[in-house]
Amino acid sequence: MKKSYLLIVLSIFTLLYSCKKDEKEIAPDVNLAIKADAVEAKVNVKTTFSAGTNNGLPFKHLWKLDGTVVSEAYNYEFTPLKSGTYIIEYTASNTAGSFTHKYTVTVPVPVIETSPNSSKYITTIFEYLPAPGQFINEGIGSPAGAQKIIGDVSKTSLLTLGGFGGYVVFGFDHSVVNNTGNDLAIYGNPIGGNTQWAEPGIVMVSQDVNGNGKPDDEWYELAGSEYSNPLTVKNYEITYVNPKGYANVAWTDNQGGSGTYDINIYHKHNFYPEFAPDQEKLTLKGTLLPSTFGKVGSIFVNTAFDWGYTDSWSIGDDYATKKYNSFDISWAVDKTGKKVELKTIDFVKVYTGQREKGNLIMGEISTEIKGAQDLGIK
Incomplete structure (x- = not known):
């Protein structure tokens, strides 16, 4: 009886260990706040990019702006200082693998629109x-x-x-x-x-x-x-x-x-x-x-x-x-x-x-x- 009980305990422990091991080996399951590939932003206005986990398992974060690392947190706050096209790359990684996503961010030239009161002359x-x-x-x-x-x-x-x-x-x-x-x-x-x-x-x-x-x-x-x-x-x-x-x-x-x-x-x-x-x-x-x-x-x-x-x-x-x-x-x-x-x-x-x-x-x-x-x- 004691021997059978011991075998049951060992089996349960092995099963739990195997589950935990399998969980650790799962590649990042990422939930991006902004899922689109193409994003439009504004000069001097903050756009926040962030990534979370779908299954509760942690992983490392890496954000690059035009090839330069800008953040290793779960988020990156992008405030362009001038118009242009920017590439933001996100990578999530753990021992089991990685996940990447690339954003092409377009920042148009700021435009002051005309109004009925606009002057056609130098101001x-x-x-x-x-x-x-x-x-x-x-x-x-x-x-x-x-x-x-x-x-x-x-x-x-x-x-x-x-x-x-x-x-x-x-x-x-x-x-x-x-x-x-x-x-x-x-x-x-x-x-x-x-x-x-x-x-x-x-x-x-x-x-x-x-x-x-x-x-x-x-x-x-x-x-x-x-x-x-x-x-x-x-x-x-x-x-x-x-x-x-x-x-x-x-x-x-x-x-x-x-x-x-x-x-x-x-x-x-x-x-x-x-x-x-x-x-x-x-x-x-x-x-x-x-x-x-x-x-x-x-x-x-x-x-x-x-x-x-x-x-x-x-x-x-x-x-x-x-x-x-x-x-x-x-x-x-x-x-x-x-x-x-x-x-x-x-x-x-x-x-x-x-x-x-x-x-x-x-x-x-x-x-x-x-x-x-x-x-x-x-």
Whole structure:
């Protein structure tokens, strides 16, 4: 009897041990809170990914973001700082095996939609940093002057950008949509006819991919008619030196060149921007367009390019009819010249595209801007 009882006890113990052993050898049975493969998230908004067990048996967790381990807890809180496509990989493992799941997370560029109260004109000047020029440090070449191009362009306000590279950055109260055809109108003060006076400005655009409302993301050039011209210089840099008084402004560039922007008798003050952050020197970068400065008879001219630049009486842009230069966001290219697809943009930068000192009568070539309009809002 005792022997039979002992055998029964041993059998029960063996059975229980075998069950526990079998349980430990079961691969992770995972319950994912988010089961889909494709997930859409938002910039600066938290999305929580987590994994639990279906049978109560524990296992190890591992979360990777674009190949980098980011968590070994049961969950991972993902807060993207900018738009883009991200890969999140989850792995559960124990001695018996593992379970994996890959998420493709799409984070769209934040978009500020239009409303019935949206303005089609500039609402914000983010930055104004002109190059040296004859009107700099005067009304139309000052930070206060920059604020005056906000709003309806029927105003007579005008902002000068000085010599090559001088720029202004502005935005609207909404994201500008890339519609079919031209999307932006930018107003300047060029002269047409047989004695043209154009001061071509290059236009760049940017998206608020990090959602912080500041123009600190990648910029794209709207490639105009001269973008592929062999005389156009990409990645050009010029450095101006502050003369700290009424004197010619010296410059050097990254092409081995040097020269001056010369003072004249009509503007007896320092041509270097006295509100620039650096009062010793100023380095500006961009695409350098060929000079079109010359004479028609005894009259000095600076002829316009065909299309794609502001403050330019462009034939291909039909400036004579529209009285503004128009731009298509679809012209955007990155810094390598590769075409990019932008559904919307949030910031616009305009800078003087020619490095031309002109003469003592007309002064330097310096892009002027009166305002801008979103052509998508009628």
